[in-house]
Amino acid sequence: MKKLISIELMGEVIGDIWYPPVEWTKEFNIKFAPDHKPFYREWHGLEDALNFISNDGDFQFAYINHMWGKVTWFNGKDYIVRYVDFNLTGKIFKDYIYN
Numbered sequence: 001m002k003k004l005i006s007i008e009l010m011g012e013v014i015g016d017i018w019y020p021p022v023e024w025t026k027e028f029n030i031k032f033a034p035d036h037k038p039f040y041r042e043w044h045g046l047e048d049a050l051n052f053i054s055n056d057g058d059f060q061f062a063y064i065n066h067m068w069g070k071v072t073w074f075n076g077k078d079y080i081v082r083y084v085d086f087n088l089t090g091k092i093f094k095d096y097i098y099n
């Protein structure tokens with residue numbers, strides 16, 4: 001039986017910072033695991049993660065410039081790791097991507 005160990009989202013955001021008011025980029029790396037949650041409220045999926053990433057405290061609003069993920073699970077014998085590149089043209093990303 002597979003047991004999900006963690007999901008990590010990594011990438012870069014771009015947007016206007018508060019001061020000085022210029023466009024800036026910043027890398028992000030957030031990890032979701034049973035014992036490690038990046039924020040205090042309950043996580044309900046990818047859209048919650050996108051809101052968390054795009055509402056970074058350094059930016060007025062940040063857009064996702066690119067993003068990839070890493071999923072780790074345990075199958076009872078071995079740890080399995082898979083990487084995924086996100087296609088940011090998907091409907092869920094429409095309000096979060098930089099055009």
